Amino acid sequence: MDKQTIVESFAELSHPDVLETFDRASLxxxxxxxxxPFMVLDLSEVDYQYQSLQAALPGVKLFYALKSxxxxxxxxxxxxxxxxxxxxxxxxxxxxESLGITGDRCIHTHPIKKDKEIKRSLEFGCxxxxxxxxxxxxxxxxxxxxxxxxxxxxxxxxxxVVDLSRKFGCxxxxxxxxxxxxxxxxxxxxxxxxxVGSQSLSPMTQANAIxxxxxxxxxxxNVKWKFLDIGGSFPVSYQEAVLPIEDFCAPVxxxxxELPEGVEVFAEPGRFISAPSMIELVSVVGKAKRGARTWxxxxxxxxxxxxxxxxxxxxxxxxxxxxxxxxxxxxxxxxAGPTCDSIDVVAEDIELPELExxxxxxxxxxxxxxxxxxxxxxYYPKPKVVVVEDIFDPDYTDV
Ligand SMILES: Cc1ncc(COP(=O)(O)O)c(C=O)c1O
Numbered sequence: 001m002d003k004q005t006i007v008e009s010f011a012e013l014s015h016p017d018v019l020e021t022f023d024r025a026s027l028x029x030x031x032x033x034x035x036x037p038f039m040v041l042d043l044s045e046v047d048y049q050y051q052s053l054q055a056a057l058p059g060v061k062l063f064y065a066l067k068s069x070x071x072x073x074x075x076x077x078x079x080x081x082x083x084x085x086x087x088x089x090x091x092x093x094x095x096x097e098s099l100g101i102t103g104d105r106c107i108h109t110h111p112i113k114k115d116k117e118i119k120r121s122l123e124f125g126c127x128x129x130x131x132x133x134x135x136x137x138x139x140x141x142x143x144x145x146x147x148x149x150x151x152x153x154x155x156x157x158x159x160x161v162v163d164l165s166r167k168f169g170c171x172x173x174x175x176x177x178x179x180x181x182x183x184x185x186x187x188x189x190x191x192x193x194x195x196v197g198s199q200s201l202s203p204m205t206q207a208n209a210i211x212x213x214x215x216x217x218x219x220x221x222n223v224k225w226k227f228l229d230i231g232g233s234f235p236v237s238y239q240e241a242v243l244p245i246e247d248f249c250a251p252v253x254x255x256x257x258e259l260p261e262g263v264e265v266f267a268e269p270g271r272f273i274s275a276p277s278m279i280e281l282v283s284v285v286g287k288a289k290r291g292a293r294t295w296x297x298x299x300x301x302x303x304x305x306x307x308x309x310x311x312x313x314x315x316x317x318x319x320x321x322x323x324x325x326x327x328x329x330x331x332x333x334x335x336a337g338p339t340c341d342s343i344d345v346v347a348e349d350i351e352l353p354e355l356e357x358x359x360x361x362x363x364x365x366x367x368x369x370x371x372x373x374x375x376x377x378x379y380y381p382k383p384k385v386v387v388v389e390d391i392f393d394p395d396y397t398d399v
Contacts, residue, residue: 062083069369191228198270
């Protein structure tokens, strides 16, 4: 490989921000204070992401999807910004309740629930719940006078990295049957929802799903439609470039302009808010030359903070913390996690400058579906989360 190709391939893996715009001195300070592996939750990024999305979706109520990252400081920050919350479990209800969030600011979007989960949601005051099939709707017959049902429809997307309409959502053809059953039992249906898939690379599936939902609302006009919930899916740039959020949302807003009057719009963003708000710092703890490649063993891997590489199909932008010459020598390398499992590899066949034991690597955009799905396999603890107000501010404070 010629040097230019090597530099380009490393640049592809490494986000230029890590190399160029990151304040290395602040990170060095954090490393001096905290033992790796650790993640840094930057609350100023939470503000930025939430406000950018709200600006791109004017008038849409944002229900933050806790499942992507449920750190209490992040939730408190979003509460302060006026966010609503998308919940899926009793654990998530307990968490938001403990932070002073009330049920009327939440929506329960898990389409499959145990009776005790329905009861807990109602007791919490969260009456808006999602169903996507007849058997689920029947579970609400005893609670007919207490709930507002949103029916989740499936719109498959080839553009989404994580296709969520494969597992949940009814077809448009099934809707009349569900609406009839609801009517027979006086269960109030108030809205439609969908989730076209997480990390959607094109907004057109969402825009088309909005148009189809609107057409259904107009045809089935015997229902008093109050809400259309357009789900999550808003993408962030990992290795791939994605549309700036205002461009991504423009066709979505265009489609929403056709909504019948009086229908409120909800969205359930997770990744877009949480992913850029967290980075991870890991150390090289071992090094071995195996064949043509150097293996670097890190103190965290796919069983820990990098779990999204397994469950979420994400590959995070990474770079060494120590300054390096992008036109200098690069070598074929492997970055491996610490566990005894051979699947625990964070990056294979990558070109890196020579690293030494003790060197630090920084992974960016590691807030969504990372610590949330991390395990403690091999009894390695999950990385701790250090909360800062603004990582770029030299006078940052740990919260
Ligand atoms: C019902 C529901 N809402 C919202 C989200 C968040 O989606 P995203 O992270 O793509 O914004 C998910 C993700 O799995 C989901 O299942």
